[in-house]
Amino acid sequence: MAATSVARPRTSRSRFSGLGWRRARWGYVFIAPWLIGFLAFTAFPMIATFIFTFTNVNLSQADPLKFVGLDNYAKLLADQQVWDALTVTLKYMALALPVAVALPLIFALMLHSYHLKGSGFFRVLFFLPYVIPFVAGVLVWGGMLNPDTGWLNLALKSLGIEHPPAWLDDPTWIYSGLVMMGIWGIGAGMIVYLAGLKGIPSDLYEAARIDGAGAWASLRHITIPMLSPVIFYTLVLAVVEVLQYFLVPLVLKNGTGEPGGSTMFYNLYLYKTFFTFQNMSYGATMAWLLFGITLLITLALFGSARRWVFYAGEAR
Amino acid sequence: MAIETPTFPAATTTSRWRPWRRSRSGTAVTGRPPRARGDRPKSFLLTLIAVVVLAAFLSPMVRAVSYALKSSDQITQDGSPLYPADPVTFTYQGKELPILLVPIDGVTKQLALFEPARKSSTFIDPQNPAAGPIKWVGSWRTLDHVWTPAPHLENFAKVWDLIDYPRLLFNTAVIAIISTIGTVLSCTLVAYGFARFRFPGRNLLFTLLIATIFLPAAVTIIPTYTIFVKLGWVGTWLPLLVPTFFANAFDVFLIRQYFLTIPTELDEAAAIDGASPFRTLTSVIIPQAWPVIIAVSIFHLVYAWNDFFGPLLYTSGDPDIQTLALGLQRFNSIHYRDPGLIQAGTLMTMVIPVIAFLLTQKFFTRGLVVTGIDK
Numbered sequence: 001m002a003a004t005s006v007a008r009p010r011t012s013r014s015r016f017s018g019l020g021w022r023r024a025r026w027g028y029v030f031i032a033p034w035l036i037g038f039l040a041f042t043a044f045p046m047i048a049t050f051i052f053t054f055t056n057v058n059l060s061q062a063d064p065l066k067f068v069g070l071d072n073y074a075k076l077l078a079d080q081q082v083w084d085a086l087t088v089t090l091k092y093m094a095l096a097l098p099v100a101v102a103l104p105l106i107f108a109l110m111l112h113s114y115h116l117k118g119s120g121f122f123r124v125l126f127f128l129p130y131v132i133p134f135v136a137g138v139l140v141w142g143g144m145l146n147p148d149t150g151w152l153n154l155a156l157k158s159l160g161i162e163h164p165p166a167w168l169d170d171p172t173w174i175y176s177g178l179v180m181m182g183i184w185g186i187g188a189g190m191i192v193y194l195a196g197l198k199g200i201p202s203d204l205y206e207a208a209r210i211d212g213a214g215a216w217a218s219l220r221h222i223t224i225p226m227l228s229p230v231i232f233y234t235l236v237l238a239v240v241e242v243l244q245y246f247l248v249p250l251v252l253k254n255g256t257g258e259p260g261g262s263t264m265f266y267n268l269y270l271y272k273t274f275f276t277f278q279n280m281s282y283g284a285t286m287a288w289l290l291f292g293i294t295l296l297i298t299l300a301l302f303g304s305a306r307r308w309v310f311y312a313g314e315a316r
Numbered sequence: 317m318a319i320e321t322p323t324f325p326a327a328t329t330t331s332r333w334r335p336w337r338r339s340r341s342g343t344a345v346t347g348r349p350p351r352a353r354g355d356r357p358k359s360f361l362l363t364l365i366a367v368v369v370l371a372a373f374l375s376p377m378v379r380a381v382s383y384a385l386k387s388s389d390q391i392t393q394d395g396s397p398l399y400p401a402d403p404v405t406f407t408y409q410g411k412e413l414p415i416l417l418v419p420i421d422g423v424t425k426q427l428a429l430f431e432p433a434r435k436s437s438t439f440i441d442p443q444n445p446a447a448g449p450i451k452w453v454g455s456w457r458t459l460d461h462v463w464t465p466a467p468h469l470e471n472f473a474k475v476w477d478l479i480d481y482p483r484l485l486f487n488t489a490v491i492a493i494i495s496t497i498g499t500v501l502s503c504t505l506v507a508y509g510f511a512r513f514r515f516p517g518r519n520l521l522f523t524l525l526i527a528t529i530f531l532p533a534a535v536t537i538i539p540t541y542t543i544f545v546k547l548g549w550v551g552t553w554l555p556l557l558v559p560t561f562f563a564n565a566f567d568v569f570l571i572r573q574y575f576l577t578i579p580t581e582l583d584e585a586a587a588i589d590g591a592s593p594f595r596t597l598t599s600v601i602i603p604q605a606w607p608v609i610i611a612v613s614i615f616h617l618v619y620a621w622n623d624f625f626g627p628l629l630y631t632s633g634d635p636d637i638q639t640l641a642l643g644l645q646r647f648n649s650i651h652y653r654d655p656g657l658i659q660a661g662t663l664m665t666m667v668i669p670v671i672a673f674l675l676t677q678k679f680f681t682r683g684l685v686v687t688g689i690d691k
């Protein structure tokens with residue numbers, strides 16, 4: 001039959017026949033830059049790293065390369081430093097996540113309020129520090145949080161607090177200090193929340209007001225549920241970011257983990273294993289553990305999303 | 317991994333949603349509840365709170381400016397005010413005497429310290445030096461100086477020379493511009509492929525693309541680094557530039573979301589007229605997609621300007637090819653004892669992005685609304 005000579009029988013997918021196949025080929029041509037980059041800079045290195053975890057590649061020792069099975073994993077489970085570093089990351093996360101998710105929302109609610117005069121002016125200035133290079137931000141905040149000459153402690157002293165915390169030099173207060181430094185990055189989250197707030201139909205608020213709902217009830221039963229996709233998005237990205245947090249302590253404390261190991265974040269220990277101790281196999285094993293933890297938490301979040309993330313489109 | 321695109325705010329762009337074109341009707345559709353009468357006090361209170369919060373939010377920056385304008389003497393001087401200032405002095409009998417605030421007879425007078433001593437000191441009244449020394453009982457060290465604002469600019473000049481600022485500025489600008497070109501070119505092509513063509517495995521590949529956002533960089537860094545070592549690229553800009561020509565998940569996602577909002581009729585008309593898919597992209601799609609392309613460019617420019625880890629890995633060995641961010645960190649590790657210099661350096665590193673932001677701020681905040689995503 002004539003039709004079979006046109007359609008390519010080697011695919012079972014009839015929708016990619018004739019013209020469809022030609023279009024499909026163009027599709028591959030256009031995504032080729034990403035596909036090649038993905039294979040070269042993501043897929044291949046990931047597999048290589050995974051293979052490393054079963055070997056003894058260590059550039060600081062000249063042992064012959066050999067497969068060591070699960071030795072690296074066994075070492076990982078028994079390594080107190082790994083668990084300490086993981087604890088540091090989780091401690092910071094416990095403090096940083098709520099701030100990263102809630103603070104931009106609070107700022108966005110404030111900027112969105114009809115009661116605020118000059119909303120555009122505030123929006124620009126609250127966003128501004130987002131564009132400041134993070135090294136500059138760390139040094140500016142390092143001065144601000146200086147125990148003696150920092151303005152925060154000068155302010156606390158003038159309020160009658162005689163011995164304000166040493167912030168970045170005190171293992172108990174350092175996480176609060178680091179979270180304060182992170183506040184300058186809220187601009188992007190704030191703008192995303194603002195976009196979400198603008199997308200909420202005003203008739204919902206009208207209806208709520210007619211039903212006698214106050215400001216708090218409107219926030220609790222309209223704003224938050226309607227924003228839940230944005231909250232979810234912010235939360236997921238914040239988790240991924242916080243799990244990999246290490247650049248600030250690297251610049252601030254030169255990667256020493258001072259004070260008292262409180263800034264030896266998991267990812268910092270990981271990069272030190274790679275670049276300082278040059279123990280590639282062990283670092284690779286740590287990297288895969290981090291990947292596993294990230295995957296688990298994100299999957300758990302995506303799983304939980306069904307219960308609390310509300311998609312207006314689905315409900316209707 | 318299940319990636320539900322509706323989780324991203326940008327996914328609301330299924331119809332032709334163009335928030336950067338302000339609707340004239342403005343408030344009618346937004347979520348802002350209509351203004352009720354009698355809320356002036358509320359308005360005042362909220363604006364006041366915003367001003368206080370903003371002042372606290374930006375105060376570290378104010379401190380940085382103040383420190384950058386202080387000489388090292390001004391920083392170490394006891395009791396000096398928050399702004400750069402010198403103690404006021406009065407020249408008497410050829411000597412420079414500091415002027416202190418002295419409480420005498422229930423009034424605080426500005427007097428020049430003539431003969432300091434532990435229990436009591438003598439002062440000269442600058443208004444009336446002929447009256448001779450005035451005796452005051454008490455420790456002069458407890459008295460406050462009188463200050464006059466005296467900003468110094470020499471920190472900036474010193475940093476300019478010490479870190480070879482012009483060179484680092486040039487390096488940073490070239491890297492940022494080339495990598496932005498790479499990102500915009502490659503991401504536009506890839507986004508077009510995902511938005512306009514059906515091919516086997518498209519959904520799987522797109523999910524893979526999005527999944528790379530969640531992949532910790534540590535999982536790929538060592539083999540990637542090793543490849544660059546083997547290619548002889550470490551110590552050059554190539555590891556910072558070449559990968560940007562292979563697209564990244566965030567920007568592809570943004571541009572694709574935007575492309576999906578452009579109707580396909582014009583593409584189809586162009587195809588019927590015999591335009592190739594590439595021609596359709598350049599003459600039909602891109603002219604309609606400038607907002608997202610500019611938004612991605614600006615955001616990538618800022619990202620590249622501020623990037624730290626890439627330059628740290630690949631350019632650490634050679635100060636001549638480093639960027640400002642890295643230069644600032646190196647500078648800090650040498651001059652950390654001189655906070656005036658350090659803060660001048662931070663200001664000189666941030667000044668270009670800050671000015672660029674203030675000039676394009678409308679686009680910035682709207683760009684993020686379009687994109688609904690941050691880097």
